[in-house]
Amino acid sequence: MVTPYRLTNRTKNHQIDLAATQVKLQERLQNLTSVCRNNKKHERMNQETRSKHSNLKKRANFAIRKSDKFKTLDSNKKGVYGKIVKSQSRKVKVDDNASNVEDGYYKKRNDSVKLKSERIEGSKSNYRGRKDGEFHRNESNGFVRKEDRRVNANDVGSKGYNKRESRDAGGDRRKKSENGENRLGFLRKYGDAKRVQLRSSAEEHKFGMKKVKSRKDVSDDSVTTFDRPRRKRRLIRVEYPHDTANKRFDDSLPTIDNTTDQNKDPEDTEENAEMSKNAQFRAIQPSPSIISFVNENLLGRRREIEFKKAGYNIELPSPLDNIPFSTSSERERIEESVFRNKLTFFAAAKVSSSFPSHDLPEIAFAGRSNVGKSSLLNSLTRQWGVVRTSDKPGLTQTINFFNLGPKLCLVDLPGYGFAYAKEEVKESWEELVKEYVSTREELKRVCLLIDTKWGMKPRDHELVDLMERSKTKYQIVLTKTDLSFPVDVARRAMQIEESLKTKKSAIQPLMMVSSKTGAGIRSLRTVLSNVSRFARL
Numbered sequence: 001m002v003t004p005y006r007l008t009n010r011t012k013n014h015q016i017d018l019a020a021t022q023v024k025l026q027e028r029l030q031n032l033t034s035v036c037r038n039n040k041k042h043e044r045m046n047q048e049t050r051s052k053h054s055n056l057k058k059r060a061n062f063a064i065r066k067s068d069k070f071k072t073l074d075s076n077k078k079g080v081y082g083k084i085v086k087s088q089s090r091k092v093k094v095d096d097n098a099s100n101v102e103d104g105y106y107k108k109r110n111d112s113v114k115l116k117s118e119r120i121e122g123s124k125s126n127y128r129g130r131k132d133g134e135f136h137r138n139e140s141n142g143f144v145r146k147e148d149r150r151v152n153a154n155d156v157g158s159k160g161y162n163k164r165e166s167r168d169a170g171g172d173r174r175k176k177s178e179n180g181e182n183r184l185g186f187l188r189k190y191g192d193a194k195r196v197q198l199r200s201s202a203e204e205h206k207f208g209m210k211k212v213k214s215r216k217d218v219s220d221d222s223v224t225t226f227d228r229p230r231r232k233r234r235l236i237r238v239e240y241p242h243d244t245a246n247k248r249f250d251d252s253l254p255t256i257d258n259t260t261d262q263n264k265d266p267e268d269t270e271e272n273a274e275m276s277k278n279a280q281f282r283a284i285q286p287s288p289s290i291i292s293f294v295n296e297n298l299l300g301r302r303r304e305i306e307f308k309k310a311g312y313n314i315e316l317p318s319p320l321d322n323i324p325f326s327t328s329s330e331r332e333r334i335e336e337s338v339f340r341n342k343l344t345f346f347a348a349a350k351v352s353s354s355f356p357s358h359d360l361p362e363i364a365f366a367g368r369s370n371v372g373k374s375s376l377l378n379s380l381t382r383q384w385g386v387v388r389t390s391d392k393p394g395l396t397q398t399i400n401f402f403n404l405g406p407k408l409c410l411v412d413l414p415g416y417g418f419a420y421a422k423e424e425v426k427e428s429w430e431e432l433v434k435e436y437v438s439t440r441e442e443l444k445r446v447c448l449l450i451d452t453k454w455g456m457k458p459r460d461h462e463l464v465d466l467m468e469r470s471k472t473k474y475q476i477v478l479t480k481t482d483l484s485f486p487v488d489v490a491r492r493a494m495q496i497e498e499s500l501k502t503k504k505s506a507i508q509p510l511m512m513v514s515s516k517t518g519a520g521i522r523s524l525r526t527v528l529s530n531v532s533r534f535a536r537l
């Protein structure tokens with residue numbers, strides 16, 4: 001049997017004590033945890049404070065370093081005016097002469113600076129006193145002119161960062177701040193290494209500083225400057241009088257160059273002659289009949305729209321050589337039966353002995369190089385590519401004979417005048433052409449091709465004279481009419497007709513063609529087919 005457990009008073013008391021202790025312990029535990037938490041918080045705070053502190057320290061150091069530089073600048077400024085205060089370990093060099101030697105303008109300054117230093121040492125009346133060793137310049141003194149202020153790097157530099165001073169000094173503030181920046185940049189770049197401080201013995205004694213002399217010792221120790229030559233102001237010079245960019249200046253500075261005039265003389269006269277020829281050409285009034293002929297045949301430079309309006313198919317080669325509204329480029333369309341024949345290469349001759357012998361009438365195409373002889377042959381026969389053409393003068397170098405069926409022979413002659421060939425070779429071509437033109441019996445007509453743009457040149461006249469002498473029939477054909485204005489085509493035709501009026505062997509009318517557009521080709525075909533028809537061998 002279990003006896004009921006009865007708590008004694010003592011036990012009860014004990015129990016109460018224990019409960020109280022438990023409560024107390026719990027409270028302490030709570031306190032401790034809160035303390036712990038607080039400690040952690042503090043620790044974090046401490047860390048933050050420490051980092052903040054270190055940051056501040058760094059910034060402070062940086063600021064101190066910066067201020068050192070400013071101090072140096074300040075001391076430099078003072079150095080100029082005689083009172084030099086040591087700033088940290090940096091020193092300012094005195095070399096006024098060396099810097100001023102470069103520019104004669106600054107030489108004048110030496111005297112004024114000497115005067116200045118004397119006056120500074122003598123009394124402070126020229127400067128408004130501030131702190132010890134700091135001075136403001138007083139412009140009313142007169143010895144520091146505006147120009148001097150501008151060229152003095154130290155002075156300007158100090159103004160760069162000290163607004164109050166710049167205000168005091170007056171003048172263009174913006175300019176000064178710019179110079180101040182330059183000055184700072186210069187100091188950063190060249191820093192201590194280039195800076196040396198020199199002081200007069202009096203100053204040395206006064207401030208108790210060591211005398212440090214630069215290698216380039218100078219007699220005048222009272223003024224502070226730098227070794228580095230001052231930046232020269234940029235000047236805009238007109239060095240190239242013939243430069244188009246300087247045209248304005250050219251107009252204001254006319255130069256007379258006698259030597260060039262003397263050298264130019266012969267060419268000038270030629271040019272003037274050429275000019276007057278051009279003027280003469282422009283003065284030609286073409287007759288209404290020629291103008292209407294040019295317009296009817298769509299000769300001259302034209303827009304494609306005009307060809308389209310007239311019904312020609314501009315997709316075809318030499319469109320004006322076709323019947324309007326035709327879509328065919330076949331040679332069956334050619335009216336003149338002789339030109340429907342196939343064009344075949346027959347013979348080439350470099351010398352007169354190799355001229356072929358046959359009983360066909362010949363029609364030759366002569367003219368300057370690149371005038372369009374070979375192109376005209378292709379265009380007349382509408383057989384593109386049979387005769388070789390090139391945009392480089394001098395492609396055709398031999399006398400080439402082409403048979404046009406059994407009735408006619410077309411002859412492509414080498415050109416004369418400018419060509420990409422040696423002089424001797426060109427001379428031999430010319431001789432060959434002259435020989436052929438003057439001696440060939442089968443030759444019934446020479447088509448003398450003239451470039452519409454350039455007209456007849458002396459060599460063309462030479463050939464004309466030769467043909468006149470040898471009584472060879474020739475007909476002038478103006479080529480490349482599509483490159484000149486219609487009125488110029490008419491003028492050129494008038495001009496040449498006038499010049500050949502008295503020539504007996506010249507056959508009228510003068511022909512005008514364009515191998516490119518095909519203008520005038522049909523008319524030329526008609527003329528040439530008549531030659532073959534009535535030729536007697």
Ligand SMILES: Nc1nc2c(ncn2[C@@H]2O[C@H](COP(=O)(O)OP(=O)(O)OP(=O)(O)O)[C@@H](O)[C@H]2O)c(=O)[nH]1
Nearest residue numbers: 370371372373374375389390391394395396415515
């Ligand atoms: N715009 C235009 N160009 C032409 C005409 N005729 C010829 N040409 C161009 O002129 C250049 C010379 O043509 P060619 O036929 O080789 O001249 P060439 O007289 O035979 O020249 P050489 O053989 O060197 O004596 C080529 O590029 C042709 O395309 C024309 O009527 N109009």
Ligand SMILES: [Mg+2]
Nearest residue numbers: 373374395396
């Ligand atoms: Mg040719």
